[in-house]
Amino acid sequence: MQMRSERSGVGFTLMVVTGVALAVTGAIDPFGAFLVAVLVAAAALFATPYAFWLRVDERGVTLVRYLLPRRFAWVELRGLAMEFDEDEEIGRRRLTLRLRLADPPGRFAGPLLGKVPVTREDTPLGVPPRAVAELFAVFGERGLPVEEAEFADEVLRVRGLPQLPPLRVWAAPAEGAPGAERAYADAPGIDQEADALPPEIRRPRQRGRREYLLRRAALADRVFLRDGDGLALAIALRAAEELVTYDRITVEGDQRHYVREQYLSWRTRRP
Template identity: 65%
Template sequence: MVRLWFMQQRGELAGVGSVLGLVVAVALAGTGTVGGGAAFLVMAAIVAVAAFGAPHAYWLRADGEGLTLVRLLVPRRYAWADVRGLAMELGRDEENDTHHLTLRLRLAEPPGRFWGPRLGRIHVTEEDAPEGVPPRALAELFAVFVEHELPVDLPEFANEVLRVRGLPQLPPLPLWTPPADGAPAPELAYADAPDIEEERRDLVALGRTVKRRVRLSREYLVRRAALADRVFLRDGDGLALGIALAEAERLVEHDRIRVEGDQRHYVRRQYLSLRALSA
């Protein structure tokens, strides 16, 4: 069992307790059950319980069937078939100039965005690296995803945490190389592609659908990357090239592979395969 209470901010939990305590105090004082001073003490006690007791009721348990996330004593079950990986998002708090890492489950069919419930937030260094000796629970969380061969968004960060704690590293990403006949030329890859402006309009519509249906996300990424590549081939300017390379990298990261050389070769091969499947 992986306990993640250390990643919950006590201030957030105390805020929940403050609201509950205030409601109880007002109710007690309003009914005349206790005096104002006693009602304040009741509220303070509720806040203390929420701040110090609630974190220990937050944990994650993994077994052969899936993950069970318990937050404030309420369990939620996620089957392994619905877990796509671990979403890791780096950020910076402008008020106190600290850096942090937010972790969420990435689900196959999440409501709205491409991830699921938040597992917690931890502080990181200014270089977005693990701060000090990483907690054992964080390493165990990464180890769970290693064991079930599920990807994490920041493998270098995860591997450093696993290394410090002496746990097995994430498996290396598979290497994609062009087939023996070489990467398809743009003329072949995009031979029957729709008009650029027509494709742009279709992608806008598909983008709205992707937000609700994750299984369409790869088609969306392939077509976006191919469109950006085609725009560069048409216009030939530096900005278009930067966009094309960035979109190609997004697809490569989504597919969890490594590509040597120009990643647009991978985009062209995947676009050609996509068109063949939809023909």
């Protein structure tokens, strides 16, 4: 899946090549060659909505791009990575979809699936392609995490498909969740982070909301660890609960362990 603006270069190239080839060979008259070239460009731009094929079976998925298949067993997949950003060339919001792989690990280590346009509020634009809805449905059926679950559920609703099932129960890794000392080792000072934290982001799909919730929960946890009073603990637990609710998971035990793991992962990924 690609935004049409990203296929414009391909369409223009095909138009030029086709037009020149027909004109040079003299297969048809120049005006006819021009019309055929324009039709080829229009087909590349509008008539081919998908730039990949994704086949699913009991063993895994096969991604076919540019006629080259790549197969991924279910055990190799860790979910669907989704990131909202802006195409600076045309000033339009878009959603980038990638497979999340177990090896190499990382949120954006997997292959690109495609990009679809979204609204300024990062909600579905018009009627989303059915292939996008079916992609979300497949991951939901397999119990694989879809990062932007609210967006996925809205796409599924519009297309008349079942909503995503509740996500997995999170439990600390076998080696234990990272302790506060490790999780916040390279974090900015508490006062510095409090000053740097942006104003509260209230809209569910507003860009940067999860990062805000994560940083706020980590900050509240650190304040409690420093002050140790009951009010600070209540604030830290509430902030952790809001992050867990946003991520649509269930946490066994103290939700602040989840905050610490996620904060450490976020700090590690930052450039």
